[in-house]
Structures are given as C-alpha cells and as structure tokens.
Amino acid sequence: SRRMMELIAQKQREREEREKRETIxxxxxxxxxGQELSLLRQRLQEDEMRKLAEQRRRDKMEEKLAKQRVREKIERDKAERAKKFGAAAQGSSEPPAAPAVPSSPSQEPPSKREYDQCRIQVRLLDGSSLTQTFRAREQLAAVRLYVELHRGGAPEPFRLLTPFPRRVFTEDDMEKPLQELGTEAGRPWERSWGRSWECSRGRSRERSW
Structure with a gap:
C-alpha cells in the first residue's frame, strides 16, 4: 500500500542520515x-633533543674538568721535580752536618723508701694463720706474745722461724727489733713491708715459747 511505501522510504532516509552522521x-x-598523535610525537622528539643537548653539555663539562685535572697534575709534578732538584743541588754544595748527639739524661739514684711498720703472717701448728701489723722498732718478743694470746687451743711449746731463708729464732733474738731481724735475714727493711713466719713444735735452750 501507499502508506507502507512511505514508511519504508522514511526509515531508509533516517538510516542514511544516521550512517552519514556516524561517518562524519x-x-x-x-x-x-591523528592530531594528538602528531603532538605526542613532536613532544617526544623535543624531549629527546633536550636530553641529547644536556648529555652533550655534561660530556663537554667532564672533558673540560678532566683536562684541567691533567694540567694541574702536570704542574704539581713539575713543582715536585724542581723542588727535589733544588734540594739535591743545595745538599751537594753544603758539607754534611754532623749528627746531633743526644744528651744522656742525668740518672739520679732511686731514693730509698723507709717503712716504719711491718705486716707479719704466722702459720700456726694446726695450719691456720695469724696476721698482724707491728712497728719496725718492736721486739720479736711482741710477735711471740701475740701468737701466745691468739693461737687458741691448749698451750704447747713452739718456736718461731722463717721458711725462706730458713732461720729458727732463739731466745737471744727475742729482744731484737723486727727491723734488725729483717736486715740480718738478707732482706732490707726498706724494700719489704711484709714477712711470712711459721710456728714449729719445740723448746728453746732456755724456755718454752
């Protein structure tokens, strides 16, 4: 029918218009x-050119610095050679200086150190020990009395002796000062502040102690 033909023609025109708009x-x-790609390509080229230019500037600067370092090294080498040559020429023209003899420091004899006390350790018969400090001028009898008062246990005759050098003290030694006994034993009092003695069983010629 005519109406149908008009609708078909209208649909066809609409489709053609739509396709035309889509094509446009x-x-x-x-x-x-295309324009965006062209702009992007142009920017990339510009960036690459800037990088190349910057790299060339860095290369030139490094080359300049390297040449400067080489020149400075050459100048230092020249100065060192001139200095060595001048020192050698001056040394050959002057007589050798006599070596200085160091003066020996004056050696003063060490001062003796005097002691006015002596610390004595006495090993008792049971293996225990007593330790006491006495004045240098006290008699040996003071040591014997101290041992008698502090040894403990039943009274038993004993003798005082030094283990090294071995010496057994007698009744005649009781009135001697400790300082004198230390010197007689070959151990100067001013060089030793302590003594190690022992007790042994026995009697002296005159009395028990």
Missing amino acids: ERERQRRKQ
Whole structure:
C-alpha cells in the first residue's frame, strides 16, 4: 500500500542520515587522534633533543674538568721535580752536618723508701694463720706474745722461724727489733713491708715459747 511505501522510504532516509552522521563523527575522531598523535610525537622528539643537548653539555663539562685535572697534575709534578732538584743541588754544595748527639739524661739514684711498720703472717701448728701489723722498732718478743694470746687451743711449746731463708729464732733474738731481724735475714727493711713466719713444735735452750 501507499502508506507502507512511505514508511519504508522514511526509515531508509533516517538510516542514511544516521550512517552519514556516524561517518562524519568517525572522520572527526580519526583526525583528532591523528592530531594528538602528531603532538605526542613532536613532544617526544623535543624531549629527546633536550636530553641529547644536556648529555652533550655534561660530556663537554667532564672533558673540560678532566683536562684541567691533567694540567694541574702536570704542574704539581713539575713543582715536585724542581723542588727535589733544588734540594739535591743545595745538599751537594753544603758539607754534611754532623749528627746531633743526644744528651744522656742525668740518672739520679732511686731514693730509698723507709717503712716504719711491718705486716707479719704466722702459720700456726694446726695450719691456720695469724696476721698482724707491728712497728719496725718492736721486739720479736711482741710477735711471740701475740701468737701466745691468739693461737687458741691448749698451750704447747713452739718456736718461731722463717721458711725462706730458713732461720729458727732463739731466745737471744727475742729482744731484737723486727727491723734488725729483717736486715740480718738478707732482706732490707726498706724494700719489704711484709714477712711470712711459721710456728714449729719445740723448746728453746732456755724456755718454752
């Protein structure tokens, strides 16, 4: 029918118009993308050119610094050679200086150190020990009395002796000062502040102690 033909023709025109608009839009998008790609390519080229220019500047600067370092090294070498040559020439023209003899420091004899006390350790018969400090001028009898008062246990005759050098003290030694006994034993009092003695069982010629 006529109405049907008109509808078909209208639909066909609408489709053609739509396709035409789509074609125009695609072309516009293609051109836009082409322009964007062209701009991007141009920016990349510009960035690459800037990088190349910067690299060339760095290379030139490094080359300049390297040449400067070489020149400075050459100048230092020249100065050192001139200095060595001048020192050698001066040394050959002057007589050798006599070596200085160091003066020996005056050696003063060490001062003796005097002690006025003596610390005595006495090992008892049971293996224990007593330790006491006495004045240098006290008699040996003071040591014997101290042992008698502090040894403990039942009274038992004993003798005082030094283990090294071995010496057994007698009744005649009881009135001698400790300082004198230390000197007689070959151990100067001023060089030793302590003594180690022992007790042994036995009697002296005159009395028990």
